Amino acid sequence: MLRHLRPALVLLVVLTAVTGLAYPLAMTGIAGAIFPAKAAGSLVERDGKLVGSSLIGQSFTSARYFQGRPSATSAADPADAAKTVPSPYNAAGSAGSNLGPTSAALAERVKADVERWRAENPGQAVPVDLVTTSGSGLDPDLSPEAALFQVPRIARTRGLPEDRLRDLVGRQVQGRLLGILGEPRVNVLALNLALDDLAAK
Amino acid sequence: MTGIGWIQIALFCAVVLALVRPLGLYMTRVFAGERTLLSPVLAPLERGLYRLAGIDARHEQTWLGYGLAMLVFHALGFLLLYAILRLQEGLPLNPMGQAAVAPDLAFNTAASFVTNTNWQNYGGEGTLSYLSQMLGLTQQNFLSAATGIALAMALIRGFSRASAGTVGSFWVDLTRCTLYVLLPLCVGLTLFYVWQGIPQTLGAYVEATTLEGARQTIAVGPVASQVAVKMLGTNGGGLFNANAAHPFENPTALANFVQIVTIFALGAALTNVFGRMVGDERQGWAILSAMGALFLAGTAVTYWAESAGSPVLNGLGLTGGNMEGKEVRFGIVASALFAVVTTAASCGAVNSMHDSFTALGGMIPMINMQLGEIIVGGVGAGLYGMLVFVVVAIFVSGLMVGRTPEYLGKKIEAREVKMAMLAILCLPLMMLGLTAVATVVPAGLAGPANAGPHGFSEILYAFTSAAANNGSAFGGLTGNTPFYNTTLALGMLVGRFFVIIPALVIAGSLAAKRTVPASAGTFPTHGGLFVGLLVGVILIVGGLTFFPSLALGPIVEHLAGAAGQTFSTGG
Numbered sequence: 193m194l195r196h197l198r199p200a201l202v203l204l205v206v207l208t209a210v211t212g213l214a215y216p217l218a219m220t221g222i223a224g225a226i227f228p229a230k231a232a233g234s235l236v237e238r239d240g241k242l243v244g245s246s247l248i249g250q251s252f253t254s255a256r257y258f259q260g261r262p263s264a265t266s267a268a269d270p271a272d273a274a275k276t277v278p279s280p281y282n283a284a285g286s287a288g289s290n291l292g293p294t295s296a297a298l299a300e301r302v303k304a305d306v307e308r309w310r311a312e313n314p315g316q317a318v319p320v321d322l323v324t325t326s327g328s329g330l331d332p333d334l335s336p337e338a339a340l341f342q343v344p345r346i347a348r349t350r351g352l353p354e355d356r357l358r359d360l361v362g363r364q365v366q367g368r369l370l371g372i373l374g375e376p377r378v379n380v381l382a383l384n385l386a387l388d389d390l391a392a393k
Numbered sequence: 394m395t396g397i398g399w400i401q402i403a404l405f406c407a408v409v410l411a412l413v414r415p416l417g418l419y420m421t422r423v424f425a426g427e428r429t430l431l432s433p434v435l436a437p438l439e440r441g442l443y444r445l446a447g448i449d450a451r452h453e454q455t456w457l458g459y460g461l462a463m464l465v466f467h468a469l470g471f472l473l474l475y476a477i478l479r480l481q482e483g484l485p486l487n488p489m490g491q492a493a494v495a496p497d498l499a500f501n502t503a504a505s506f507v508t509n510t511n512w513q514n515y516g517g518e519g520t521l522s523y524l525s526q527m528l529g530l531t532q533q534n535f536l537s538a539a540t541g542i543a544l545a546m547a548l549i550r551g552f553s554r555a556s557a558g559t560v561g562s563f564w565v566d567l568t569r570c571t572l573y574v575l576l577p578l579c580v581g582l583t584l585f586y587v588w589q590g591i592p593q594t595l596g597a598y599v600e601a602t603t604l605e606g607a608r609q610t611i612a613v614g615p616v617a618s619q620v621a622v623k624m625l626g627t628n629g630g631g632l633f634n635a636n637a638a639h640p641f642e643n644p645t646a647l648a649n650f651v652q653i654v655t656i657f658a659l660g661a662a663l664t665n666v667f668g669r670m671v672g673d674e675r676q677g678w679a680i681l682s683a684m685g686a687l688f689l690a691g692t693a694v695t696y697w698a699e700s701a702g703s704p705v706l707n708g709l710g711l712t713g714g715n716m717e718g719k720e721v722r723f724g725i726v727a728s729a730l731f732a733v734v735t736t737a738a739s740c741g742a743v744n745s746m747h748d749s750f751t752a753l754g755g756m757i758p759m760i761n762m763q764l765g766e767i768i769v770g771g772v773g774a775g776l777y778g779m780l781v782f783v784v785v786a787i788f789v790s791g792l793m794v795g796r797t798p799e800y801l802g803k804k805i806e807a808r809e810v811k812m813a814m815l816a817i818l819c820l821p822l823m824m825l826g827l828t829a830v831a832t833v834v835p836a837g838l839a840g841p842a843n844a845g846p847h848g849f850s851e852i853l854y855a856f857t858s859a860a861a862n863n864g865s866a867f868g869g870l871t872g873n874t875p876f877y878n879t880t881l882a883l884g885m886l887v888g889r890f891f892v893i894i895p896a897l898v899i900a901g902s903l904a905a906k907r908t909v910p911a912s913a914g915t916f917p918t919h920g921g922l923f924v925g926l927l928v929g930v931i932l933i934v935g936g937l938t939f940f941p942s943l944a945l946g947p948i949v950e951h952l953a954g955a956a957g958q959t960f961s962t963g964g
Contacts, residue, residue, distance in 0.1 A: 196465040199564050202446035204469050204536075207571055212532030215576065216618040219583045223593040223617060226584070233592040233599060233613045233641065242601045245611055247590055247640040250603040257604065261721070283611040284598055285519055286635035288718045288746035290869030292847035293703035294954045296961035298717065298749075306709050320702075320713040326720050327638030327728075327745045333721040372400055374646025375724035384604055 236381065244381055249332040251281040252384065255349045258334070258342050260380040261321055262305065264289035265329035286328045312345050333377035336365045350391055360386055394700045398726035402692060405650065405730060406685075409657045413681070416658060417665025423573045424546050424566060424666070426450070435572050442568060453559035456901025459547055460894060462563040463540060467507055470536060475503040477529040478521075487522035488597040494520065497878040504882035506530055508889035509537035509771055511623070511630030511741055511864035512881060514873040518612035518633050523595055526632055531619045535579075538626025539570035541773030544893055545663055548777045551900030552801050553670040555908040560900045574659070575626060582621035582655065590644035591617040616641055624655045627771040629741030629864045637731070637744040638720055649723055649744060653731055656740045660769040663776045671801050675919035680779055683927045687768045688737055691757045696729040698754035704954050715754070718746030729754065736761040739771025741864025748843070748851065748867035752954055755867070756947035759854055762861035764935040765820055765892075771862060777896045784813040784899065786923075786930040790916055799915060802908035809902055812895035819891040821938045823860035823884040828853045828942065836876035842869030845960030846953065850946035855881060860888035 223231040234246045244250050252259045265287050267279035279285075291298035305323040310316075319338040339361045347354045364383045368374050422429050428436075443450050454462065477484070478499040482492050494502065498514055505512040506529070515521060521530070543566035550560045587593050592613045599611040616632045620642050623629055633639040643649050661681060668677025702715040719728045728745035735742050736758035747755050761768060767779040783800060788810045791798025798805040831837030831852045840855075841848030851867040858865055859881040866872070872881060917923065953960075 196462045199446040199448050200462065200466040200469050203442070203564060203568065204466065204473065206442055206445065207536060207568070208473065208528065208532045211535040211571065211576065211622075212528040215579065216527045216531055216615045219580065219587075219618040220593050220595055220615055223584060223587040227587045230590050231587050231593045231617075232596065233594065233611060234590050234644075235599060235601070235611075242599070244601045244603055244609060245599070247644050248609075248611055249640075250601075250605075250609055251607060252605060254605055281609065283609055285516070286612075286633050286639045288635065288638065288749060288868065290746055290748040290842055290867070291717065292748060292755075292843040292850070292867075292869070292950070293715070293751045294705060294845060294847055294950055294959050295843050296959040299705050299709070299959050302706055302711070302717075303709055306711070317710065317712060320706075320711045320716045321721050323711065324706075324715075324717040324719075327718045327743070328633075328635035328640060328720065330635070330640055331720050331722075332640055335721055368397070369646050372397065372404065373650055374722055374727065377721050381604070388604070 236385075238385065245283075246379060246381060247332055248283050249281050249330045250381060252380065255345060257384045258339055258346065258380055258387065260334060261331050262323065262325045263329040264325040281330060283330055286330055288327045288329060289325045309341070313341060316341065332379050332381060334380055336361065336376050336378055339364075339378045339383060346387070350387075352391065356390070360390055394696055395726070398696065401726050402696070402730055405653060408654050409661050412654070412658050413661050413665050416662035417669060417677070420574060420662060420666050421669045423569050426565075426569075429573060431573055431577055439568060439572060443564075446564065448562070448564045450562065450565050453562050455558060456547070456560050456897045456904075459560055459563045460897045463544070463893070466563070466567070467540070470533060471503050471507045474506060474529050474533055475499050477525055478502060481522040481525045484522065484524050486524035486527070486595060488595075489522070491520060491522045491525075494525075497875045498873055501878035501882045504885050505864065506533035506628070506630060507537055508862050508885045509541055509626070509628060509739065509774065510859060510862040510885045510889070511628045512859055512866065512872075512885065513630055513634070513636070513864070514878060514881070516634045517631060518614070523614055526619060527615055530630055531622060534619065534622040534626050534628040534630065535571055535575050536567070538575060538622070538628060538772050539567050541771055542570045542574070542659070542663070543567050543773065544896065545773035545776040548780055548896050548900040549667050549670050551903035552667075552780075552803065553672070554904045555906065557904045560897070560904050575622065578625055579618070579621040582625065582651070583617045585651065586617040586620055586648060589648040591620055591648065592641055593617040613641070620652070623742060624652045624740065625659060627656055627660065627738045627740040629735065631742060637742045638746065640720075643744055646722055646727065649727055649731065652742070653734045656734050656738045656742070657769050659772045660738055660775045663773065667776060673919065676801065679919045679924055680783070682924045683931070684768045684779065686924070686928055687764070687931070688733065691737065691761055691768070692730060692733045695733050695750075695754045695757045696726060698751045699725050699729045701751070703751050704957065705959055708957060715749070715751050718749030720745065732758050733761065735865055736863055737766065737768035737770070739766040739774055739862050741858065743865050746868055747854070747865060748869045752947045752951035755850065756943060758865065759850075759857055759943070759947070760935070760939070762857045762863050763820070763824065763939045764931055765817065766861050766863060767931065774862065774892070778892065781813045781816045781892070781896060781899070782931050783927060784809050785817065785934070786927045787916075787918070789930055790926055796914060799909060800918060802911065803903050803906050804909060809899050812898045816892045816895040817934060819887060820860050823887050824853070824857045825939075825942055827856040827880050827884050831856070831880065834876070836874065839874070840870045840872065840877055842871065842962070843960070844962045846946055846950040847960065850950065853942055853946050856884050859884035862889050
């Protein structure tokens with residue numbers, strides 16, 4: 193046992209310094225030099241003010257904006273730190289709902305959401321991503337169908353023609369990589385920034 | 394299921410297969426101590442390290458010496474990680490002022506990372522300082538992965554040598570794996586991931602004001618460097634609570650694709666290293682074929698189940714499959730594929746919440762782990778786990794024809810079979826034994842978030858994942874309690890070391906044997922018959938052991954869901 197102590201200690205200390213300090217610190221330096229914006233978190237500014245990250249979803253509740261998916265993130269209760277309260281799109285506490293396929297709580301939540309969306313567009317099927325929480329609670333995207341589903345409401349609240357809004361969504365759709373990888377999607381923050389620009393014109 | 398979905402799966406398989414031979418050749422050369430492309434840079438560093446540590450690179454160890462060296466190294470690594478977690482509050486690189494980690498959580502996390510499990514009872518961005526993430530976790534991501542590969546090398550040498558007393562040097566294998574294999578690949582992968590959008594910064598969390606005027610605190614950190622090694626080393630412990638579902642750990646479909654390829658890359662290539670070292674690459678391909686058959690079967694079931702969706706939600710008029718707990722950018726197919734890959738290998742990273750999968754879709758990840766993660770498996774651990782099954786399959790075939798079983802010219806005798814069975818049996822003992830305990834004591838029953846059979850599945854998944862050293866979870870389970878922190882840590886430690894030590898005994902015992910020349914009666918182990926036999930033995934052993942527990946969890950939940958039944962907590 194004892195003759196293993198020196199090699200074990202030396203290897204642990206040196207390899208820890210290499211893999212636990214030198215490697216991440218060097219990568220931080222190099223990545224920051226080559227891809228400064230991405231290394232810092234793909235932050236988005238408007239009029240000089242930080243409005244979020246293009247990769248992190250944010251909560252939209254106003255009828256004037258395209259709304260993202262429901263989010264299951266929570267935050268400490270301001271009244272009692274031992275408890276948590278729902279806090280959608282808490283980007284300092286990513287989490288999914290972890291509700292299983294036979295959960296009554298999940299069925300009730302989805303049912304209520306489906307009815308709310310149906311009221312907006314009677315007779316249309318509700319896209320599944322609009323009523324399900326994402327894995328991270330920070331999903332920045334919607335399916336193109338879920339964005340188009342909201343066009344009539346935005347048109348009403350903003351007083352904009354529907355076909356121009358549909359064009360706007362169409363321009364924001366990112367397709368599959370090389371037509372193969374991933375799923376078509378629309379970044380909600382980018383879409384809403386473009387929407388504000390369109391409305392300002 | 395869609396055509397484009399199957400094309401994504403086929404592309405994944407093609408890329409992994411294309412990497413098998415080049416990576417296999419490179420690793421074979423590294424572990425034989427031959428010169429490689431990187432030797433001019435790394436060889437001086439390696440020699441300096443040996444001199445400092447008093448290691449003679451030519452001195453090899455017996456299986457016992459190899460095992461003791463590994464255990465001493467792990468004990469020290471465990472203490473170091475535990476100390477960092479307990480002391481993080483006063484250490485540098487803590488811009489968010491994270492407090493010291495509680496003793497039971499620190500114990501669990503140290504056991505989790507030292508055993509290559511990377512179970513996350515801690516909540517990443519809310520618990521750990523950057524120093525703990527880097528010096529504590531990223532470091533063990535490397536070293537526990539290197540240990541797994543080192544042990545696989547020892548077992549391969551057991552098969553490839555004849556009349557030998559030693560199985561290699563743990564120190565040399567560990568150092569070479571870290572410096573020549575893991576580190577260079579991670580440097581390239583980190584830069585690729587930052588290019589895809591993964592942050593790499595030591596700055597504090599960012600405060601933004603959303604378009605609607607709310608404040609949003611955005612957690613960042615040295616993410617890319619850890620994501621690179623957590624996938625390549627099949628570790629799986631994320632910087633963030635949501636792991637690879639978090640857009641900062643996995644921002645694009647391409648980043649996702651590369652992550653699942655790297656989960657399988659080294660494990661699949663090790664089958665080729667095995668083939669090369671025993672002098673017949675076909676032996677490696679035969680083992681990879683058995684893995685591949687099991688993998689494709691699991692992928693098909695999970696993809697089908699998630700595409701079909703949950704009957705309860707479909708009853709509300711939803712179409713398009715089960716998207717609860719999944720991200721739009723990955724959709725159904727990339728989420729299902731990730732879930733199967735991460736549990737087939739011992740990775741445990743998740744890009745969607747397995748807890749919210751359909752009953753059958755979530756059962757496949759559980760089965761993958763219960764079989765011992767031998768479908769490609771953890772780096773190194775998958776190969777030595779599979780070779781343990783090979784020993785049993787050869788023994789069974791020997792019984793059928795009434796001959797002393799042989800594999801690669803080595804007679805498989807009582808000692809090898811006993812050790813193989815010991816390794817195989819310790820997993821169900823931990824998975825099922827601890828699940829049984831947790832379902833009768835109040836501290837265990839307090840854990841599940843879901844009611845009914847799904848609550849049982851949450852407990853079963855937790856101990857399965859711990860003992861298999863996977864680290865993925867049905868995340869609804871509240872695991873950060875003294876009961877679960879200690880029992881899960883026990884499962885992880887037994888699941889790691891009670892497989893490693895029997896595997897090392899087999900290595901030592903085989904290395905010492907003479908090679909018997911092949912004769913007309915030798916059972917060829919590179920053909921379809923052997924692959925079929927191996928798959929059969931794995932499924933029979935796994936099926937007989939775990940079917941009853943699966944019947945109580947996912948299977949009954951599937952039937953209840955099909956009948957439209959739901960379960961509520963507190964009712």
